[in-house]
Amino acid sequence: MAHKILADTVASISELKKNPMATIREGDGEPVAILNRNEPAFYCIPAKAWEELLEKLEDLELAKIAEQRMGEPTIKVTLDEL
Template sequence: MSTHPIFADTAVSISDLKKNPMVVIEQGKGFPVAVLKKNVPVFYAVPAAAYEALIDKLDDMELAQIVHEREGQPSRVITLDEL
């Protein structure tokens, strides 16, 4: 028997999700909800605000990586015409 980690505090069956998706999202209280099929997570229902925050965080991480890669490089002045 294999086990599957669930990365959410709330989990529901796919049948419950079909019955009333908005109630399922509300049960998560703003956090993702694991949707299970035969007790195995098949996907996560993520509220829009949480998804948007996740995307913002990923963008910030990518920008931070660019900053770290460019640290120590000489800077140069450019004009608006060069852009």
């Protein structure tokens, strides 16, 4: 059975257990596909990549809210009123 691997770097669970940080470094800041019996089991990503992903998801949610509010009337206020 063929499996789509969504990473340029792959490692086995055994490799990950032997040296987790070396496995992450091999990904050079990108996700590493962790294989179990030659099938992708999960993806291991560095903390910085995870933070960037969460920020992008938050931006998408905020953009959706902004789009929903585009047709609503505006309310003018001055800085003193805030």
